[in-house]
Amino acid sequence: MSKYLISLILLSVISMGVSAQRITRQYNNVSFSAALKDLNARQDKYVINFVYDELEDFKVTKNIKNESVPDAIMNLIGFYP
Numbered sequence: 001m002s003k004y005l006i007s008l009i010l011l012s013v014i015s016m017g018v019s020a021q022r023i024t025r026q027y028n029n030v031s032f033s034a035a036l037k038d039l040n041a042r043q044d045k046y047v048i049n050f051v052y053d054e055l056e057d058f059k060v061t062k063n064i065k066n067e068s069v070p071d072a073i074m075n076l077i078g079f080y081p
Contacts, residue, residue, distance in 0.1 A: 021045050023072045025064045032058040035076055043069050 021043050027035045033055040040048040046069050064072045 021069060022066045023064055023069060024066050025072070027060050027062050027064075027076070029059050029061050031056050032060050032076065035060050035062075036073070039069065039072055039076075045069060048073070 023039060023042060025035075025038065025042070027038075033050065033052050036048050036050055036055070040046075048069075060076055060078070062076055062078075064075055067075060
């Protein structure tokens, strides 16, 4: 019984990790708001809200490879406050 329970828990944990949505994108000198809009359009697990006008002046150049959506956003933010 305990082997069955451990196997079930292990399979559940593995399946949760597999279902995480991953993003691979490259942004070259695009506005931060355009990059966030693109990330939002390419996934359906999260809703990305931001103030468009305040982020339009910030330009980003980033290469995102197989990252989760929150990690991709943190990668885009970089050193911006």
